[in-house]
Amino acid sequence: MSQQYSADSAPKSALVTVADRRDWWRDAVIYQVYPRSFADSNGDGMGDLEGVRSRLPYLRDLGVDAVWLSPFYASPQADAGYDVADYRAVDPMFGNLLDADALIRDAHELGLRIIVDLVPNHSSDQHEWFKRALAEGPGSPTRERYHFRAGQGENGELPPNDWESIFGGPAWTRVTEPDGTPGEWYLHLFAPEQPDFDWDHPAVGDEFRSVLRFWLDMGVDGFRIDVAHGLVKAEGLPDLGSHEQLKLLGNDVMPFFDQDGVHEIYRQWRLVLDEYSGDRIFVAEAWTPTIERTANYVRPDELHQAFNFQYLSTHWDAEELRACIDRTLDAMRPVGAPATWVLSNHDVTRHATRFANPAGLGTQIRLAGDRELGLRRARAATLLMLALPGSAYLYQGEELGLPDVVDLPDEVRQDPAYFRGAGQDGFRDGCRVPIPWDREGSSYGFGGGGSWLPQPAGWGELSVEAQTGAAGSTLELYRAALAARSEQADLGAGDRVEWLKAPEGVLAFRRGAFVCTANTGGEAATVRAYGRVLLASGEVTVTDDGEAKVPADATVWWIAD
Known part of the structure; x- marks a missing residue:
């Protein structure tokens, strides 16, 4: 007799908080909130801090450990708040400092930590x-x-x-x-409204150490450092020469990115952070040529985590994924830092759309692709990511399986890259459309009015309301996965995996009593049944002879009986 398992096979027991555990960040799941697109409390069409605060119980129940907030500082909004005019003030569109204080306090009461964005490479031209x-x-x-x-x-x-x-x-x-x-x-390495600081000037370093203390005194638990690789420029500002535009992101050696001098800055910052109790952290947005260069940012006296953009850029391919996983773990192990995994954020195409398109188009896609295929792969990729040792980052709405909105009218687009007429072509607006909470309403529960970017028709069927309690929904899959991850000691912990023999196109690895099997191929695969099915992104059939049929583009979590 065969048995079938799906996402609903996972336990629904109480979640375990990490609020009081030291080194919580080593295996934490951190949820990125893009404030203008998360929840609008006053009906002006723009998300705000009070809106985020009102939805904190949802994030606690989802099962994440911390919330990273994209910038909410005073800003002319030339680049959605990444052009900061005052690092110690909240922009009125998001609220005020009292709102920030209330959000931080409420999060802590719910067992959540708060990480805020810091933008030290450049300021606003209105600073x-x-x-x-x-x-x-x-x-x-x-x-x-x-x-x-x-x-x-x-x-x-x-x-x-x-x-x-x-x-x-x-x-x-x-x-x-x-x-x-x-x-x-x-x-200005970015928009003209974002002049780059010269970090050779001591006043710049003094100012940012003061800014760190301001927000640490407010109670934040850490900082995500924007363009962490860009602060120091090569002496003399030498010419770049001929180069492909997309490589400017930091995937190649550049005179304005990943210069060795940035590390002294972060050693000074670490001294500031270590003055405070509570196990607070730094997270680097560091685009570097190799994962080995990324590891330099997380040496013991520098930062705690660095985003793994090499993993984010890897295709849905067993061989490529295994090579990237091995290389990441091998690079992080000597410096004692956890691997950090991410599939989507506010700067790249959502992985439900990226995986819906042919490999090779990169992370900047404005094509809808095969929606069903993309969602199936995205669900499988998420379970694979959450099974790996280290910390994982989720981007708001990915737990709903949201795709990029690829058909935004030109007149509503706001990404400054679009108006520059080159570079990234304004693709980032598509992943920033406000998320749906309710099935119906003018903004599907985002707020009382409209939304600053238009939401597509049918958005309500992807909403939190529509997916809550729905068998097989992406939201329930995420909830089950995060609950299981908090209960299984082998998930997230450690710094290595034991690879198991598997058919072509299939990844299989063991971590203690836990086994993960991911089928990246286009057809169903027969694999060994490694125990009972803990969770699966698709329907799995287990036979009496100890084998299992895993559908195409599906991941299975097993636990030894």
């Missing part, structure tokens, strides 16, 4: 320092806090070097001096 730099003119002390340079050419009409912006176009903008004449140029 007081930069406004003073423009007003005071060439040679002023405040200009030394940014990268101001004279231009090339007979009258300084050409940029100081050939660097390009990540968003497309030159990485330099020429200013008009106080006397009205064309003057110096300033560096």
